[in-house]
Amino acid sequence: MTGTTDPRAAAPDGIARHVTSQQRMDVRMSVSPLRRGRGDPTYESTADGAVWRTSRMSSGPVTYRLMQTSRTSVQARAWGPGAPELLDAVPALLGLDDDASTFAPEHPILQEAHRQLPHLRLGRTGLVLEALIPAIIEQRVHGISAFGSWRYLVSKFGEKAPGPTPKPMFVFPTPDVWRRIPSWEYHRANVDPARSKTIVRAAQAAGRLEEASTMTSEDAARRLRAIPGVGVWTAAETAQRALGDPDALSVGDYHLAAVVGWSLLGRPIDDAEMVEYLQPLAPHRHRAIRLLYLSGKATKPKFGPRTALVDHTWH
Structure with a gap:
């Protein structure tokens, strides 16, 4: 079909x-x-x-x-x-x-997490740009800010969803629409110029990026990271959703290494130590992280810095 x-x-x-x-x-x-x-x-x-x-x-x-x-x-x-x-x-x-x-x-x-949730299944959409653009929006900003930016851009530039919906819903814009969104609209959405330029580059390369859905994990990561502004974290977040990659580890996440350290070692660790520590779990490192969170066993003391809410609308 x-x-x-x-x-x-x-x-x-x-x-x-x-x-x-x-x-x-x-x-x-x-x-x-x-x-x-x-x-x-x-x-x-x-x-x-x-x-x-x-x-x-x-x-x-x-x-x-x-x-x-x-x-x-x-x-x-x-x-x-x-x-x-x-x-x-x-x-x-x-x-x-x-x-x-x-x-x-x-x-x-x-x-124990795996025993509790043996039915965890990592889904895949096969839609690369649809996973990549929101990951770009979420780069280096608080989730609340990123979700607001996503909501603004999709609601304003996406078309109304077909069929009945339980609330007003909208469809992910086409690559051409993402490419043509004016710079001031990105500013209104609280998306800074660095991220908006990365979105435009990704939209321009949409055809080549969608090819990543049929590649090996390694080749797909290389294809994604060929876009300037797309790093390890963004490529991993995209691969988790578009490719269902069970090993895509979000290195560079603001909280992840500390959560892994406190949950499994009882102390904080950095990205390099997290990568080394989780290596024996390959090719299931992302699966291990999902299980940790879904089982409620992910922990991190409530002290230390939080991701700042940054306003980019003044640019």
Whole structure:
């Protein structure tokens, strides 16, 4: 179905697919990394347990709804030109391609986290630019600020989501739109010139960047980092979501090394020591980090500096 359209996608009920697995699935656990803050205009979770999201497939925009119907089954429904293509991608989105069979941590905290959450599945969207641009926006700034910037830009420059939505939702803008956003709009969104220029460069190279979704992890990282302004952290954050890379370690994160150190060693460590310490867990270092956080075992004393909220709107 990839690349095709289906007239049913424009119908009020859209089109649907039922996905089953022999192993347990958890929709929210697999797709929650795609959410960029509580006000994300591309993501919403509702009281009935459904996850709603918008996306831009190669065939066009789509709104989709994922509902867990049992421990081993999920109902997916989608609207818009990209609906058939999205439904083809649902198994990967739910992490059914993820293989944790070789993950065997020795640390008792990670062992217990894995025992508690054996059903963690790392999903992948296959959409590189859609994961890269919000990661660029989140570079070196507080999450609250970054989420506000994302919300402003997508709501203003993205198109209205197709089909019914539980709140006003918008679709990730096209590369051409990202490239043409005026500099003053980035300023209003509190995105400084360095990050906005990186976004423009990424949008200009969108075609080559999307090719990374079919590459090895190493080649994909090189392709991403070929964009000036995209470093190790940004490439890893992109690979985690777009590629479902279980080993993409967010080196350079403001808090991660300290969290790993306090959680697993009882003391703070820096990035270099974190990389060395976690190396035996390769190729599952990102999986270990997700388990640490999801299990509630990630810890860090509440003292020391916090990421400052910086206002770039004055530029």
